Amino acid sequence: MDKVTPLLEAPILEAKNITRRFGGVVAVSDVSLTVGKGRIVGLIGPNGSGKSTMVNLVTGELKPDLGEFRFNGEVITGEPSYKRARAGMARSFQMLRLFHSLSVEENLLLAHHIRMKSSLIDTVTLRRRAIEEEQAVRARARELLAWFDLEKFAPHPVSALSIGQQRMVELARGMMSEPTLFVLDEPAAGLSPPNVDRLITLIRRMRDEFGMSILLVEHVMRVVRDLCDEVVVLDSGVKIAEGLPEAVVKDPVVVEAYIGSGWKRRAQA
C-alpha cells in the first residue's frame, strides 16, 4: 500500500488577498498573511499604513471588500467578532477598553460571559451547573491574576492602576476566554522601558505556556525584534515586505517607507 502523506496542520490564521476601502481610500490592498500555530507574527508599518484596519478585519469588527479569512482551516470571512471570539480569538486594544469604575477582578469576570455556556434558563433549571461554571470562572480569574502578578490589585478599581498595570489587566482579560489566537494592538504603547521589558517576557511566556499564537501590531521595534518569528510590513495599505525581523528592518524598501513617513524619530524607543 502506498504511504499516506500526512495532512499538514492548518495555520491558525490565514488572510488571503484582503482588500478594504473607505470611500476613495484603499486602507488595505490585496494583503495576505499567515499566522502558524504557536508563532508570533508582527504587523508593522508607518502611521496610516493600514495596520489597525487589518486588525479590525482579522477580528471581524470590519468586513473585507475582497478576500478570505480562515481560522483553524475554517472560512470565517463573514463571521461577526463575537463568533470569532467564541471560536478562540481574543484581542487587546490600542486605546485600552477596560471598565474603569469596576474592579480588576470584575473586569476579568465580565469578559468571560461571552463564553459562559449557561443561559438564564439554565440558571433556573440547572442551577448546579451554573454555580459550578461560575466557580470555574472565578478560579480562572484568580489564576490569571496570579499569573500576571495582579493579585494584589484584584479588588481595586481599574482607574487606580497605572497604564502599565492596566495593560496587564487587558492581557489577563483577553486570556479569560482561553484564546488560541491573541491579536495584540500596540501593547507597548505608553509603557516605560522597564515595563516594555516585562511585557516582552510576559508575551513570550503567554505563547510558550499557553501554546497560543499571536498577531502583534507594534511601533516599538525592540518588541518586534525580540518577540516576532516573522514580520509583515504594510505601507499605504500594501504589503511591501515580510520575513525575519532582522532582515525586514534592514530592507531598503522598508527603511524608505518609514523615513518617508517621518516615523523614525517617534519609534526608535
Ligand SMILES: Nc1ncnc2c1ncn2[C@@H]1O[C@H](COP(=O)(O)OP(=O)(O)OP(=O)(O)O)[C@@H](O)[C@H]1O
Ligand atoms: N473608518 C475609516 N474611515 C475612513 N478612512 C479610514 C477609516 N479607518 C482608517 N481609514 C484610513 O485608512 C488608512 C489606514 O488607516 P489605519 O488606521 O488602518 O492605519 P494604521 O497603520 O493603523 O495607522 P496608525 O499606526 O496611525 O494607527 C488611513 O488612510 C486612514 O485614514
